[in-house]
Amino acid sequence: MKTRSFTHTINPFCAVIPGQVIGAVGVGRVVDSRHPDFKTGDLVSGWLSWAEYTIVTDYQLLQKLDVNMGFPLSYYAGGVLGHAGLAAYGGLFKVCKPKKGEKVFVSAASGSVGNLVGQYAKLFGCYVVGCAGTKEKVDLLKETIGFDAAFNYKEETNFNAALQRYFPEGIDIYFDNVGGEMLEAAVQNMNLFGRIAVCGMISEYTDTQKKAKPDIVQVIYKRIKIEGFLAIDLNDIYPEFVSTTVQYLQTDKLKVIEDMSYGVESIPSAFVDIFRGNNIGKKVVKIAED
Amino acid sequence: MKTRSFTHTINPFCAVIPGQVIGAVGVGRVVDSRHPDFKTGDLVSGWLSWAEYTIVTDYQLLQKLDVNMGFPLSYYAGGVLGHAGLAAYGGLFKVCKPKKGEKVFVSAASGSVGNLVGQYAKLFGCYVVGCAGTKEKVDLLKETIGFDAAFNYKEETNFNAALQRYFPEGIDIYFDNVGGEMLEAAVQNMNLFGRIAVCGMISEYTDTQKKAKPDIVQVIYKRIKIEGFLAIDLNDIYPEFVSTTVQYLQTDKLKVIEDMSYGVESIPSAFVDIFRGNNIGKKVVKIAED
Incomplete structure (x- = not known):
């Protein structure tokens, strides 16, 4: 399956497993798929490459997004709803x-x-x-x-x-x-x-x-x-988390603080920012507009 | 109320609260009492002085012992049943x-x-x-x-x-x-x-x-x-602890390891033993025979 990325998040954990390459948590749209659960055009979140396009072979951590509530995609990319x-x-x-x-x-x-x-x-x-x-x-x-x-x-x-x-x-x-x-x-x-x-x-x-x-x-x-x-490990609390958070977001009780940078070329500096403490709120790299 | 001590236990915690004198956990027999819950002759366990006799004024941590099961008194003095x-x-x-x-x-x-x-x-x-x-x-x-x-x-x-x-x-x-x-x-x-x-x-x-x-x-x-x-803090598990432990003791499944010394004069060396790691099992000071 191939996805096109929109937003990725920076997580300090990605950098501390020596010798292991880990993708980012990102949101993308399926551009081609031979997997029965994912169709072309589906929005998905999960481990995607630090790239504009990702070939996904491990589907375990990938999930289809329900974005009918109109929140920005970045909310799902490891953010307030991630x-x-x-x-x-x-x-x-x-x-x-x-x-x-x-x-x-x-x-x-x-x-x-x-x-x-x-x-x-x-x-x-x-x-x-x-x-x-x-x-x-x-x-x-x-x-x-x-x-x-x-x-x-x-x-x-x-x-x-x-x-x-x-x-x-x-x-x-x-x-x-x-x-x-x-x-x-x-x-x-x-x-x-x-x-x-x-x-x-x-x-x-x-x-x-x-x-x-x-x-x-x-x-x-x-x-x-x-x-x-x-x-x-918190999957058993996930439904409660989502319903409470969506309610807080819809009633403007929860502020969403994101620190956005743009394009794959901003990824290295985004990483450095995290470790220098330069980010305020969730660090998000926007790879492309939907 | 006045009690006569039989056995005391040494607990390293007694030594690490600066400026505060703490008694030992001990077992004694009431020799005189004006408290309605405790009569002369009752066996009690709780905080007693490092001495042959103790004047007890704080009854909160004192409890009457049921020693009908025939276990040695030291078992109750902070030991296997304490x-x-x-x-x-x-x-x-x-x-x-x-x-x-x-x-x-x-x-x-x-x-x-x-x-x-x-x-x-x-x-x-x-x-x-x-x-x-x-x-x-x-x-x-x-x-x-x-x-x-x-x-x-x-x-x-x-x-x-x-x-x-x-x-x-x-x-x-x-x-x-x-x-x-x-x-x-x-x-x-x-x-x-x-x-x-x-x-x-x-x-x-x-x-x-x-x-x-x-x-x-x-x-x-x-x-x-x-x-x-x-x-x-474990009082809610106390009944289960006692019934399980008594059963293990009565069926010889649990070994009781005590390190006994004798007389008030052995208290200082008993303390030093604890911190030097010289004790094997529960350190007990026997003050007097019942």
Whole structure:
């Protein structure tokens, strides 16, 4: 089967499996197919090549899209209705099981998953604070996305003190997108029975010296749960995720933050942007117009 | 209320809350009481002083013992029918949720909790390997307690390689009593959806430089759950724990390993033994005969 690509997303995971070439999560239209489930003209999402056209031979992760609701195709390309949304929704509700009024901390909070975690948590009735790496991102979190507070971690010399300031009553849930020192500081500030969903560790990707040493004494005394997860394991929550998210999108309760670049020639710089923290929201490469 | 002590247990937790004096978990007989629930002559377990007699003013953690089954009093003093047993049973079944045939690794496996975790896991149908710090302990685990295998961690230069050798198919459950490097090595060898119950970190108590840096990349990819817990949170599993354990004891399926010393004068050396790893099984100080 051959597809023509429209939008691809950049995922840091693609870069960290040594020696393995992984495609992007993309949306495309079938231009030729000998597979009975896919017809010419179908819109599909799944693993596509970093290219304008892809020959698909592994159909397992490919799915036909129902785009009748009129949302942009990028929403499905690993975005708010794709794996970023599912990771945010499932990581928050299935892994962390929040209660209304609980205090939620999100790192890399302006990123593709982080901003959605914060929005879902706010809509659910939690107190939400995020951290990010520029003033622009922090302003976006507070003013546009509706976090209760946000701070620039690059301006903090002591993460532990920063979290004490923003969470005088402690943290109940930490949605970790960065690992490293911020994870250690979060453990220091967790409440009893705190839950940490580990979704990313961008600080550890880019500097292997920054490995977190969470205080295990605190993990025991405070009965903290630290759980790694991937969006692919959250399929049982997928229908709930889609119906809730579509409803939020249709009623304008959920803001979609995308960072778009154009053409296959922008792929390398898009990757570098992710690791430098230059993206705000979901990084999307638009390959072609539909 | 005043009690006379018979047996006390040593718990490393008692030593790590700075500035706070904590009694021992002990069993005693009431010699005088003005509390309606406790009469002179009742046997009780709970927090008692490190002394021959205790004035009890906080009744919350005190409970009357039903000792009609004829087990030694030490079993109730934080032992196999007390919090060590509950921590082992609840930590294994409630926190780690084993399936038959799964591979279980236990550190400090000859300790009060560790040896019971291994025995419960074996009786349930798991493959169990433990590590300990002397040949005598390793022999005990293999020959008396019935672990599938055991090794002396002090003879291993590379914990990661040791675990690969004992778990060629990977570890499903790690019951962590030590923290530090062994926790890091366990994470390296965990299978997908592995569970780590963190019950102790004796290596980190005694050397704060030994803080574990578990590989968070692996925690995510392998969807590992790391969970701290205390026996006091496991009350909902208490009736099941007692009935199962009593049945195992009455049918001689569970071996009880106690390391007994005698008299209040042995308390300081009993504490030091715990931190030096000199104890085998539950460390119990016998204060007086009933």
